[in-house]
Amino acid sequence: MLRCPSCGSDLPYNHVHIAKPFKCSVCGERLCVGSLYLRLNYWGSVLFSVLVPLAFGLRGFSLVLAIVPLWVVISVLALILIKRIIPPKIERCHRELTLDGREKPLL
Ligand SMILES: [Zn+2]
Numbered sequence: 001m002l003r004c005p006s007c008g009s010d011l012p013y014n015h016v017h018i019a020k021p022f023k024c025s026v027c028g029e030r031l032c033v034g035s036l037y038l039r040l041n042y043w044g045s046v047l048f049s050v051l052v053p054l055a056f057g058l059r060g061f062s063l064v065l066a067i068v069p070l071w072v073v074i075s076v077l078a079l080i081l082i083k084r085i086i087p088p089k090i091e092r093c094h095r096e097l098t099l100d101g102r103e104k105p106l107l
Helices: 035-055 060-085
Strands: 030-033 090-092
Touching: 030 035, 035 060
Parallel strands: none
Antiparallel strands: 030 090
């Protein structure tokens, strides 16, 4: 189970967003997942979308055609599933993150 770093209450998995900040439902603290986790998740998805069609023997142009839709599917699945398999580090959040884990200052 994931915990709020601010008040220590349990955070249900479906309240935890990997790609964007979210609020603790108990104390209202703005929380987010560590940027390293997000970055590993992103590059893991990219790696899998290349390795899976390679393992199925796709090469050349058909490999390129397979990577993009596969990457979309794997990224979405990873965002939903990975936090249940490898619990992310939850931090107090005072920044915005882009999908590939770069930080973007708050407006
Ligand atoms: Zn809290």
